[in-house]
Amino acid sequence: MVQKEEEMRKGPWTEEEDYKLALYVNLFGERRWDFIAKVSGLKRTGKSCRLRWVNYLNPALKRGKMTPHEQRLVLQLHSKWGNRWSKIAQKLPGRTDNEIKNYWRTHMRKSAQERKKSAVSSSSSSSSKSSSSNIITEIKEPSFYDTGGLDVVASAEKKFNAVTPTSNLDRTVSRSTESKNVEEKEESTKFYSMDEIWKDIELPEENYNIPSQTMASPIWDYCPDFLWPMDEEETKMFLPMSYQFHSFNQEMTG
DNA sequence: AATCTAGACAACCGCACCTGC
DNA sequence: CGCAGGTGCGGTTGTCTAGAT
Numbered sequence: 001m002v003q004k005e006e007e008m009r010k011g012p013w014t015e016e017e018d019y020k021l022a023l024y025v026n027l028f029g030e031r032r033w034d035f036i037a038k039v040s041g042l043k044r045t046g047k048s049c050r051l052r053w054v055n056y057l058n059p060a061l062k063r064g065k066m067t068p069h070e071q072r073l074v075l076q077l078h079s080k081w082g083n084r085w086s087k088i089a090q091k092l093p094g095r096t097d098n099e100i101k102n103y104w105r106t107h108m109r110k111s112a113q114e115r116k117k118s119a120v121s122s123s124s125s126s127s128s129k130s131s132s133s134n135i136i137t138e139i140k141e142p143s144f145y146d147t148g149g150l151d152v153v154a155s156a157e158k159k160f161n162a163v164t165p166t167s168n169l170d171r172t173v174s175r176s177t178e179s180k181n182v183e184e185k186e187e188s189t190k191f192y193s194m195d196e197i198w199k200d201i202e203l204p205e206e207n208y209n210i211p212s213q214t215m216a217s218p219i220w221d222y223c224p225d226f227l228w229p230m231d232e233e234e235t236k237m238f239l240p241m242s243y244q245f246h247s248f249n250q251e252m253t254g
Numbered sequence: 255a256a257t258c259t260a261g262a263c264a265a266c267c268g269c270a271c272c273t274g275c
Numbered sequence: 276c277g278c279a280g281g282t283g284c285g286g287t288t289g290t291c292t293a294g295a296t
Contacts, residue, residue: 010266048266065262102264
């Protein structure tokens with residue numbers, strides 16, 4: 001049933017793997033990942049396929065740097081929800097939880113380092129831990145970028161999340177209504193003053209209208225249009241993968 | 255030019271939850 | 276009700292690259 005572990009590929013995805021995955025996700029939708037992994041002939045786990053799609057191949061993804069607006073949104077939402085990355089990602093179309101998580105991690109580490117420096121240089125006797133900016137904690141502490149203090153809200157919400165539909169789409173739809181309720185609940189919960197948070201980041205207002213540096217996922221640069229509006233070409237997809245990819249390449253190269 | 259470092263991004267892992275049997 | 280498989284999430288680690296030294 002389950003493929004032997006030694007047969008499963010790990011590590012970076014190749015272009016060919018991306019092609020295959022994109023084709024089969026288009027055929028079967030963004031679900032049944034184990035099934036897709038199996039029928040596509042990819043020596044990857046369903047989990048790995050899903051991750052690759054969600055974080056990289058999904059055409060809805062924005063790529064490139066976070067805009068100042070997005071950066072502020074992340075900070076604002078994180079102050080409300082803590083490390084609920086998927087929840088935060090829902091509010092930033094085209095951004096993944098992984099991307100936001102990475103962004104946060106990188107920038108909080110940076111902020112923490114700067115803070116540490118300034119703390120050392122300004123005062124060596126200050127040992128107060130009740131700083132208003134406790135959103136930033138010491139580097140190398142466990143989960144240093146975890147705000148903490150939101151456990152109550154988080155656990156309450158966890159119970160609220162008990163009803164979860166199956167598909168990604170359903171989940172998103174459901175969560176949008178769900179999160180609204182949660183938001184209503186949380187609206188009254190205390191969160192960090194934004195002034196305190198904004199102090200830690202640059203706020204180039206003038207950059208607001210700068211178009212975000214976005215681009216399609218790399219694979220879409222060379223994926224032909226015929227891939228997405230599916231028609232009789234679908235039948236070809238059921239040919240052996242070696243043939244499919246070969247003919248695909250021929251399409252690409254003319 | 256070589257090496258070092260930090261940032262950005264990709265991917266894996268473990269756990270929890272959901273669903274169908 | 277319990278179990279197994281599928282899926283999603285958060286945490287963590289690995290890799291690549293650009294800039295600094």
